[in-house]
Amino acid sequence: TITYTALVVALGKAKEAAKAHAVLGQIERAGLRVDCHAYTAVIKAYEKSGMPAEAEAVLDEMAAKGVEPNVVTFNTALSAHAGAGDVAAAEAVAERMRAAGCEPDASTYAALAGAYAAAGEPRGAVDAISQAEDAGVAVSPLCYNMALAAYGAAGQPQACRALLERMRRKGLQPNVFSWSAVVHAAAQCGDPDGARAAVREMRARGVEPNVYTYTMLINAHGAAGDLEGAARVLGEMRAAGVHPT
RNA sequence: GAUACAUU
Numbered sequence: 001t002i003t004y005t006a007l008v009v010a011l012g013k014a015k016e017a018a019k020a021h022a023v024l025g026q027i028e029r030a031g032l033r034v035d036c037h038a039y040t041a042v043i044k045a046y047e048k049s050g051m052p053a054e055a056e057a058v059l060d061e062m063a064a065k066g067v068e069p070n071v072v073t074f075n076t077a078l079s080a081h082a083g084a085g086d087v088a089a090a091e092a093v094a095e096r097m098r099a100a101g102c103e104p105d106a107s108t109y110a111a112l113a114g115a116y117a118a119a120g121e122p123r124g125a126v127d128a129i130s131q132a133e134d135a136g137v138a139v140s141p142l143c144y145n146m147a148l149a150a151y152g153a154a155g156q157p158q159a160c161r162a163l164l165e166r167m168r169r170k171g172l173q174p175n176v177f178s179w180s181a182v183v184h185a186a187a188q189c190g191d192p193d194g195a196r197a198a199v200r201e202m203r204a205r206g207v208e209p210n211v212y213t214y215t216m217l218i219n220a221h222g223a224a225g226d227l228e229g230a231a232r233v234l235g236e237m238r239a240a241g242v243h244p245t
Numbered sequence: 246g247a248u249a250c251a252u253u
Contacts, residue, residue: 008246036246041247044248047248076246079248107249110248114248115249143250144250145251146249153251187252213252216253219252
């Protein structure tokens with residue numbers, strides 16, 4: 001089964017999800033038992049191919065065969081829905097997981113937050129973080145960054161600021177992704193000065209802006225019709241040793 | 246056997 005599972009993984013990486021799934025039949029025909037790892041690899045294959053419904057169907061197949069999914073299995077299925085921004089389906093997997101007596105871990109909450117972020121629902125992403133913290137599960141900065149990015153895209157700098165503060169209270173250092181979300185939020189609000197101030201502040205805190213951050217800043221100036229300012233930012237970026245792409 | 250982050 002381990003040998004066949006290696007094949008499933010390889011096919012999954014090549015986005016040959018249907019072929020990966022078919023290998024399970026080969027395992028059975030060889031008189032071997034399809035285990036949790038093999039099923040998980042198939043779910044992963046569907047996830048990589050952007051086929052969340054098929055991924056979820058594998059969970060049903062497992063139930064029918066009496067094979068218990070583990071936390072990785074559930075998280076992988078959840079990620080498949082998260083990638084599609086399908087919040088309802090992602091929550092359903094989380095529910096299914098709890099019903100199976102499987103404890104959600106940091107990856108579970110991160111995938112849930114990602115689902116809400118992909119759906120453009122920052123509040124839901126923050127709720128997922130809150131749930132994790134209530135459950136005593138420590139979340140990574142990445143989890144916050146997904147919620148921050150959603151607020152950034154929505155042009156809500158004040159919400160970004162509040163979340164940055166919350167990160168710090170939890171002992172997490174906002175990184176370049178976190179700060180770039182603040183810059184993005186200001187840019188989306190048509191507030192180049194706010195964007196500039198955010199960049200100043202991140203530097204003051206020892207976080208260097210990267211090409212994404214500068215691009216957002218250039219955009220903020222450009223959108224406000226300040227072409228001179230936009231050109232100036234480009235110069236600053238080069239001076240900082242960040243190369244345009 | 247996984248995993249998720251930003252600019253256009």
